[in-house]
Amino acid sequence: MLFNSLQYLVFLPTVFLLFWLTPHRFRVPLLLVASYVFYMSWRPIYGILIFGLTLANFLLVPFIEKAVEQKNKKLILGFTVALNLIVLGIFKYAYFTMDAVKSTLGVVGIDWSAPHLHIILPLGISFFVFEFIHYAIEVYRGKPVVKNFLDFALFPSFFPTQIAGPIKRYQDFVPQLHIPVKFKWExxxxxxxxxxxxxxxxxxxxxxxxxxxxxxxxxxxxxxxxxxxxxxxxxxxxxxxxxxxxxxxxxxxxxxxxxxxxxxxxxxxxxxxxxxxxxxxxxxxxxxxxxxxxxxxxxxxxxxxxxxxxxxxxxxxxxxxxxxxxxxxxxxxxxxxxxxxxxxxxxxxxxxxxxxxxxxxxxxxxxxxxxxxxxxxxxxxxxxxxxxxxxxxxxxxxxxxxxxxxxxxxxxxxxxxxxxxxxxxxxxxxxxxxxxxxxxxxxxxxxxxxxxxxxxxxxxxxxxxxxxxxxxxxxxxxxxxxxxx
Amino acid sequence: MGILRSKFFISVALFAVVSSLLAIVRFGNIAPTDFPIRTWTGWAVEDFLSDKKGRPNVVFLGSSLVLVPVAGVDADYLKRPIDGSHHHQSQYFEDQFKKHSGIQVKTFNFGLPGEMPSDAFLITKFLLKGEKRPDVIVYGVGPRDFMDSLLPSPAATDPYQYLSRFGDVTSHKHLIAPEWDQRLNFELGQLFYPYGHNYDISVTADRTVTSALDKILPAPKTDKPYTIAERRLLFPQYKQMEIGAAEAFFRPTTPEQRTFDNANMKEYKKRYAHLNWRTFTHQMKFLADLMNTARDRGTQVILISMPITDLNRDLLEKGTWDSYKKSLKVLAQSKGASYLDLGDSKAFSITDFMDTVHLHSGGGAKLLDILAEKAAGDHRVMSALDPTNSSIAGLKGGQL
Incomplete structure (x- = not known):
């Protein structure tokens, strides 16, 4: 769904109305559903990708906080960052890497025919992967983890910033979700x-x-x-x-x-x-x-x-x-x-x-x-x-x-x-x-x-x-x- | 702060006022005959409406299935290249029909690339009337016209862009904009003048800016002025449908030059994939409305199921060919139209085709021969062409 489309012209006012008509405690789930609808309107299958990465980060990062020894903290952080980067690498850099390997082999006379992987770059992956890495590093540096899964899930998937940022900081974004704001015409x-x-x-x-x-x-x-x-x-x-x-x-x-x-x-x-x-x-x-x-x-x-x-x-x-x-x-x-x-x-x-x-x-x-x-x-x-x-x-x-x-x-x-x-x-x-x-x-x-x-x-x-x-x-x-x- | 003090809602209210004022003065409106881009449609409409052309007796409608063979035959028959932008008749048919019937008719070929029954309906409704009302419409259709899954909506064709400006299409909005977003788009255009007339206004704005810039920053004099060909190289996506005068020619061919190529199989596979029955029924509805309009005006319709190759027919989903043929036959019978079923006629072999659907000029000549003979033998056609026929004569030259 593009911002400059008729679909968004209907989607945004609908979510807006539902949001302000909904009691505060249901607003995060509402925005989460809306954000997944927004994302999956392009390719439904990639909803699994963003959900999977969200779940993995939500489950892994608390181990960084819990680890007593610095060495273990570093190890879990390394694993979490690597996981995010591997996913980004597969979807974004697989062809680039294969082309580079092919060219290099070509120089030494080896003709390698690279397989076609049928990978389509998921929208916004570079942005939400960077948000996950930011979260893991900040927790490693001593910031608190996000305890509520729905709050955490909304952080990377929030539809206005989902596709091309701005890359948010969870310390700035998540606390806003807890403020029971009242509607203002401003x-x-x-x-x-x-x-x-x-x-x-x-x-x-x-x-x-x-x-x-x-x-x-x-x-x-x-x-x-x-x-x-x-x-x-x-x-x-x-x-x-x-x-x-x-x-x-x-x-x-x-x-x-x-x-x-x-x-x-x-x-x-x-x-x-x-x-x-x-x-x-x-x-x-x-x-x-x-x-x-x-x-x-x-x-x-x-x-x-x-x-x-x-x-x-x-x-x-x-x-x-x-x-x-x-x-x-x-x-x-x-x-x-x-x-x-x-x-x-x-x-x-x-x-x-x-x-x-x-x-x-x-x-x-x-x-x-x-x-x-x-x-x-x-x-x-x-x-x-x-x-x-x-x-x-x-x-x-x-x-x-x-x-x-x-x-x-x-x-x-x-x-x-x-x-x-x-x-x-x-x-x-x-x-x-x-x-x-x-x-x-x-x-x-x-x-x-x-x-x-x-x-x-x-x-x-x-x-x-x-x-x-x-x-x-x-x-x-x-x-x-x-x-x- | 309440809604009445919201700057956004005040802006929306003011926008509605401005929109209404623009509608009253018809801001930026351009005539429907003013074609900013010359496409096949623009050339055909201009030629049809020109006083020099007079009233045609027989009008051909259809997509490239009709345009290509009819124009191609004339190139062979007249032994000269035919400029597609200006040649809109079928000399060959006129002569063949005279041979069979003894009547001299005047033809106009309104075959346009990509023309759907929705477009043919708009041509009939808005143009084939009054002093330009023909006696006979020959409409050649193929399965693609009813089941092109690559077409998002009837409003997506080049002919629609121009033809819809000639009159009010709201009575068919449920067919023109079947999806909710297309319908919303349509309704917003009806509601807000600047949105509904954005094409006209942006063309007017473009002309104003061009005229001002030509004065402020004239093009420097040079030995090599910028050509349309250069523009096409730089912007292949810009004004894609534009056709210049003396740019698209049908050239005379010999039988040896008329070769078959099945390169468009892939394209038609995509077109026929995932058949949308709603598109099928909607386009059939347009065809029915075309026939109703023509009948009300005293114009006889000859509906031709155009010949296509077995190769192409085999790409269709099971059962669709039969549904298509049956629908055409039932519709023609119920509306009093003459029906010529050549879809899988043995009269045509693969050697009559240039690709899996288009007849080449040789095949086109065969088609026009059959048509001339059948039309001359059809009393409804002959009656429509007879100026002394009282039931028709009252309508001649008159508005409905």
Whole structure:
């Protein structure tokens, strides 16, 4: 069931009404049933998978708490984490591993024909497996276990966040289930505003940009260097609005039941360096990677080179988490490398002693924002390309830009030649608008505008969005990008 | 805070008001004949409604089962390539029928790829009337038209997208939108103007933006303008059904060139899998309504069970072929239609087919020969074509 479908338009209000008409003690079971209906509407058989993993974690993790000796705690934790990772590995990385083995054997002259396993990636598996691992590690670190099975079962399966996060923390989520909240119209107002905003981000912006991006990343040879830069910018905004749109709908849907789930984005494209970017982009994943991968690997405790090693491994594995393909691994590795370069740059600037002065300068700050945006965009090429070959072709095109700019003429731009679909020439106006709007939103944020926007503004925006969405929502909108992870 | 102070519910109320206002001014509405994308349907409708065409006596309806052989025969007969976007007649049939009956008729071929009985019904109801009312409808059907499991609903075809804009289809909404979500979608479209007319409004918006951008950011002059072929390479999924003028030709063939290929077996296996009897009965209902509409207007229907190969017929679930044939026969009899059963006729062999269902031009000529002879010998057809027939003449050129 997609958030942008008629099924969800019926499902959400139905669950909402039942939830608020039901006494508090029956609400968790109700949401649990609804969440399984939501999940199993896609492939009923995979309901067994999420239930099986839930049961296994619910039964295993208390042994970590009960174990007296640290060695035993570690052993049970290792077993629990391994179990979750094996399930993830089978469903997500089996083909990738077999391809890698086949290629390796091919190098030494062995022709191995890999079996076809007929595995279909279960929706949301990367997200709920990470939630289980988080739970096991937190209990290992001394946090209490969840005693009630229904509460625990709802934690990974909660339908608003089930398919593409945000990756929740059980200490934040489970206690909310015990608060006997009373219905407030504010829940509806805030929740529906978020849902409408999320749908608009997805349907009106991301899906339109997707047309351009699809063409550019399928046939880069048809576009000039300047075109490819615009197409890469378009993807930067497509993936942001697609995923941020999904998160808004997830948060809005949760809010309708009085529950809060974490934010995932904080204006990532105004980040002034790559570290800052990762504090603003997919926050629930980056903090998960920090807490359950980077820190267990040793974090920053072992000196410069060990820190860099840990950073690189964390980001490379983070890339692989997005998808079982070399281009995702390359994207993660690229993020690791640019984070290391950034740390080296900061250290060098501090050594020279100009860093403080530069930081205070607005010119430096905005130049850093623009530079960081471009560093991130180059990374997006690995992320979006279907394979490393296409990524190579696109990157080659991108780095031809100095030559293209030296003898620039509008006729170089295929985006101006292609008049149908109209999004191509419109890109020349849309991209600057999206860039400027980021700064406007930031400015409004700083002015605390979003804490109490005027009543009339909220209503006008909602009516406008309802009109635009009813007109421009296509019969079949593409799935959210993060559904594949 | 009560519901009356909820910003969301106030927004919903205001949205309903805005929606009603947009409906009153018919915001963004475009004429049904204004086709933003030229598809087989668009070309056929435009050609049919053009004044130059006048009133056809005989209209062919059907899917590609009808379109392909009828147009293909003319390519052979006229010895020149036939542009599918503009050639909508059957010269061959006109001449054969004259040979058998002595009457010169004017034909129009409304065969469209994927046309279902629901689409044929809409063509009949909305277009084959008044000054464009034909004397005879020849409707060729195949089992796929009633049991295509790949079709989510009658509203999913390209012809429906265009034809439904020519009139009110609410009387058939239970057939057009049989699933609850399809029905909800339909009802929401009726309730909220912007949703029900989103296609028209988005086309108008697209044209406005295009016109503005052409002024603000004109396409740079270049030796190599962007072509539709390039667009298709870049966006294979975009405007998939579009057909340009002089783009789809039926070319003359010799008997040696007419070869058989069973490549569409896999496709038909999927189409016939998991037969949905509701689709079958709904499409039969559309066929019955088509016949009722035609009968009320004094148009004689010739229903043809089109020839298909044994290979294709064997893909059908047990019993469905018999149900299909029986339903057609009973329906034709009860509605006073002429029935030509060629489904498993011995007159056609596998050498008459280009694939498991489509006759090639040679097979098409055989079909039109049989049709011309049978039609000329059918007193109901001849009576419908007779301008002096008083029971019909009163309807000629008139609205129902």
């Amino acid at each position: 829940y509806v107002d805030e929740g529906m505003q978020l849902i409408l905003m999320g749908l608009a981000k997805k349907v009106l912006i991301a899906d339109n940009l997707a047309l351009v991006v699809q063409a550019g990343f399928t046939h880069p040879e048809q576009f000039s260097s300047l075109d490819m830069w615009m197409i890469t910018y378009a993807f930067a905004f497509q993936i942001f609005f697609d995923f941020a749109g999904y998160t808004d709908i997830a948060r809005g849907s949760s809010l309708l039941f009085g529950y809060k789930v974490p934010i995932n984005f904080n204006l990532p494209y105004i980040a002034s360096n790559v570290s800052d970017f990762w504090r603003r982009w997919h926050i629930s994943l980056s903090t998960w990677l920090r807490d359950y991968l980077f820190i267990p690997l040793g974090g920053s405790r072992g000196g410069k080179w060990l820190t860099y090693r840990n950073l690189f491994i964390t980001m490379a594995l983070g890339g692989l988490w997005h998808g079982a393909a070399f281009h995702f691994l390359a994207w993660g590795a690229y993020q690791g490398i640019v984070l290391i370069i950034h740390r080296e740059y900061e250290a060098a600037m501090q050594k020279i002693g100009v860093h403080e002065k530069l930081l205070q300068s607005k010119v430096y700050h905005w130049a850093s924002v623009v530079f960081t945006f471009h560093v991130v965009c180059i990374g997006w090429v690995f992320f979006r390309a279907d394979d490393m070959k296409i990524a190579g072709q696109v990157l080659t095109k991108l780095f031809e830009v100095p030559t293209a700019l030296m003898h620039f003429s509008a006729s170089q731009l295929a985006v101006l030649q292609i008049r149908d679909p109209i999004i191509f020439p419109a890109l020349v106006l849309i991209l600057p608008t999206l860039m400027v709007s980021t700064f406007v939103v930031n400015w409004l944020n700083n002015k605390k505008f979003y804490q109490s926007p005027p009543w009339a503004v909220q209503v006008t925006v909602m009516v406008a969005l309802m009109c635009l969405l009813t007109i421009f929502t296509p019969d079949s909108s593409p799935r959210f990008i993060y559904f594949q992870f």
